[in-house]
């Protein structure tokens with residue numbers, strides 16, 4: 001029995017991405033997703049590939065300040081964008097409030113959904129520094145946790161808002177000097 005030949009690779013096209021503050025000039029196939037480009041070309045493997053079809057949220061990153069599923073975004077669509085991944089949350093080794101809150105609230109088990117949860121909550125806190133429980137739940141509704149850690153993920157969302165407010169009040173740590181986005 002013969003196996004069908006693999007489809008030939010498409011000609012690569014130039015794409016420029018600003019990822020976690022650094023510019024990258026890449027040549028990518030037009031069919032390549034932002035997720036694969038981050039993981040395979042840039043070796044930023046913190047963003048997880050789970051369903052690869054827009055069902056789980058493990059691949060959530062920020063594109064120009066908005067949460068997107070990077071498995072549903074083509075790299076060419078993101079051309080010229082500012083992308084932030086979980087690797088870009090900590091600042092000079094100091095954890096972002098959402099990261100600190102996840103540790104303190106014990107908000108993960110296997111951890112596979114965690115990068116996506118963190119990015120969704122960071123986008124929420126950028127827009128709504130003092131979110132309601134309903135807003136926290138809505139922010140992570142697109143992030144499936146197969147371990148069922150939702151109770152502590154909710155606790156982490158509340159705690160992250162408190163840590164962020166405390167840092168802003170004292171002028172300490174990542175996000176301390178950032179104004180909330182309107």
Ligand code: FES
Pocket residue numbers: 048049050051052053054055056057058059060069070071072
């Ligand atoms: S890997 Fe993108 S939504 Fe599941």
Ligand code: FES
Pocket residue numbers: 107108109110111112113114144145146147148149
């Ligand atoms: S901690 Fe395992 S999937 Fe969420």
